[in-house]
Amino acid sequence: MRVLICGGGVIGAAIAYFLSRRGVEAVVIERTGLACAASGKSGGFLALDWCDGTPLAPLARRSFALHDELARTVDDAWGYRRLTTYGGFAEAAGAAPAARRDGDVAWLSADVQVTRRLGSAQTTAQVDPGAFTAALMRAAEAHGATLRRGQVTGLLRGAQAARVDGVMVDDAPVPGDAVVIALGPWSILATQWLTLPAVFGLKGHSLVFETGAQVPAQALFLDLQEADGTALAPELFPRADGTTYVCAISSEAPLPLDPAAVAPDAGAIERLEAICGRLSPVLGQAPIRARQACYRPVTRDGLPLIGRVPGIANAYVATGHSVWGILNAPATGEAMADLITTGAAVAVDLRPFDPARLRPFDPARLRLGER
Ligand SMILES: Cc1cc2nc3c(=O)[nH]c(=O)nc-3n(C[C@H](O)[C@H](O)[C@H](O)COP(=O)(O)OP(=O)(O)OC[C@H]3O[C@@H](n4cnc5c(N)ncnc54)[C@H](O)[C@@H]3O)c2cc1C
Structure with a gap:
């Protein structure tokens, strides 16, 4: 199985890591450079319980534990420490x-x-987010993943309306068995290709x-x-x-x-x-x-979009993590890998993050800085 992950931020790298650990071929497609955006320029602050009382709590708690586990088990360094x-x-x-x-x-x-x-030190920690993203990608590559430089310009659509056959990279087709939109704020571009809510x-x-x-x-x-x-x-x-x-x-x-x-x-x-x-x-x-x-x-309700794209069997989205994307990347990557390989996430209930909960964005309203 070959999964095409659009976007080389912390979310794309985490999904690639957990997919590759399950023996799935993951291809991360990144336009500019791994962690060139928020994933390399954010704080990297992590908290166990600051999302308690919100639908994010299970994702945050699982992620906080996974950050600790990754720091102990992946043979690399990204400045993880408790503080x-x-x-x-x-x-x-x-x-x-x-x-x-x-x-x-x-x-x-x-x-x-x-x-x-x-x-x-029991409840807060930090990473260097760019180093963390790079280390996850290196670990994924060690298990067969690849990082491909290129701009995702569209989807490859075949005869079946309810499936995608891959993505267009720099307007050339790249076939795959599943596609994940993990373009951070640029995920809004995918509303031109798929029925998805807005990401700002x-x-x-x-x-x-x-x-x-x-x-x-x-x-x-x-x-x-x-x-x-x-x-x-x-x-x-x-x-x-x-x-x-x-x-x-x-x-x-x-x-x-x-x-x-x-x-x-x-x-x-x-x-x-x-x-x-x-x-x-x-x-x-x-x-x-x-x-x-x-x-x-x-996103409009402040919660991420993590799950299957409505109406398309093999297209997924993982974005909208707002101020907690570095914290919540590990449990997002783990849940997406489970969802793609087995049809359901195990450690975290993804229902609060179902993309179908929000009304789709009308791509005719798309305005980017230099479009
Ligand atoms: C100032 C600031 C501080 C923050 N501090 C923290 C913190 O302390 N703790 C925390 O948990 N979170 C923090 N965050 C949030 C966190 O940084 C984000 O939630 C997270 O980095 C989002 O990751 P991502 O992978 O979804 O998106 P991004 O990092 O934006 O990655 C998206 C990638 O997609 C690529 N891309 C775009 N268009 C295309 C295309 N057409 N084709 C291919 N690739 C494309 C981009 O180049 C980019 O690399 C902070 C955010 C900000 C802005």
């Missing part, structure tokens, strides 16, 4: 001296108040600092007000490789058709650099390795 997670806020610059603070957070400026612990892209900006060993293993979720009153919620993730990732500043800038054309909004990076300098003198002085933007895939 303590704190919440707090940044006072207006120059406000009263900070109250007594845990010595661990001494790398933050005096304006930052750490007010609560949000997670422990929400843009976020981030910086990666070279902080060395000066910053302890702790994640921070802060609230902050800019001088003009704008409320922001920067997230700070020091990583095992001596870098610190910071993201904030969302925007509704339209998604470009070409993933390589994604770039930060004018002024957003300068704004983020100023915020980081205010949050920590360490960040204010550290060299910056990356100034970047990416789009997270979101």
